[in-house]
Amino acid sequence: MSTNYKDIIKSELPDGMYFDSEGNEVDITAMGTQFDKVQADVNKLEKEIIVVTAEDEGLKREEEAFDIGFSDGKKVDLRRSAIIGRYRSDDLSTVQLVTSIAEAFTNGEVEVTEHFEDTYLTIKFVGTMGVPEGLEDLKVILREAVLAHVGIEYEFIFMTWDQFDGYNKTWDMWDALNLTWDEFEAYKE
Numbered sequence: 001m002s003t004n005y006k007d008i009i010k011s012e013l014p015d016g017m018y019f020d021s022e023g024n025e026v027d028i029t030a031m032g033t034q035f036d037k038v039q040a041d042v043n044k045l046e047k048e049i050i051v052v053t054a055e056d057e058g059l060k061r062e063e064e065a066f067d068i069g070f071s072d073g074k075k076v077d078l079r080r081s082a083i084i085g086r087y088r089s090d091d092l093s094t095v096q097l098v099t100s101i102a103e104a105f106t107n108g109e110v111e112v113t114e115h116f117e118d119t120y121l122t123i124k125f126v127g128t129m130g131v132p133e134g135l136e137d138l139k140v141i142l143r144e145a146v147l148a149h150v151g152i153e154y155e156f157i158f159m160t161w162d163q164f165d166g167y168n169k170t171w172d173m174w175d176a177l178n179l180t181w182d183e184f185e186a187y188k189e
Contacts, residue, residue, distance in 0.1 A: 009028050048061075051083050063083065082134075103127075121153070
């Protein structure tokens with residue numbers, strides 16, 4: 001919403017209040033402009049103080065607080081996911097915690113299996129076909145959240161031959177989709 005404080009000030013003052021003693025209209029543009037700038041700063045602050053809406057300074061502040069050093073050049077949604085994952089990792093290392101961090105990071109469902117006797121976890125990405133974007137960043141956060149002696153394995157879902165055959169597409173139809181190999185492996189209708 002764009003606010004024009006000059007018009008608001010003018011509408012709130014009683015008639016004649018914005019005229020000088022000689023009947024000339026007092027210029028309230030400067031005052032209105034300053035209020036407009038203050039409102040823009042407040043709007044930006046409100047946006048930057050919440051992780052899910054932050055785009056710049058707010059993300060930088062959180063990344064510095066959590067010592068996240070891999071944010072340069074990353075997409076905003078991946079940066080947000082890393083921060084949310086760090087907030088969630090302040091808990092004990094449990095299956096629920098690992099699930100929560102991985103799902104926040106990938107925006108998809110995961111299945112986490114504990115292998116007590118062999119001391120490792122398996123994280124299977126069941127809500128995302130292929131390798132999820134930002135996997136390397138997720139690995140960093142999970143490595144910090146999970147106890148050092150516990151290993152982590154990752155499993156991914158790719159298109160199977162049965163699924164491929166089930167689409168009943170000719171090679172020309174597949175070619176027309178113009179998919180990269182990664183997109184092809186993760187293809188889902």
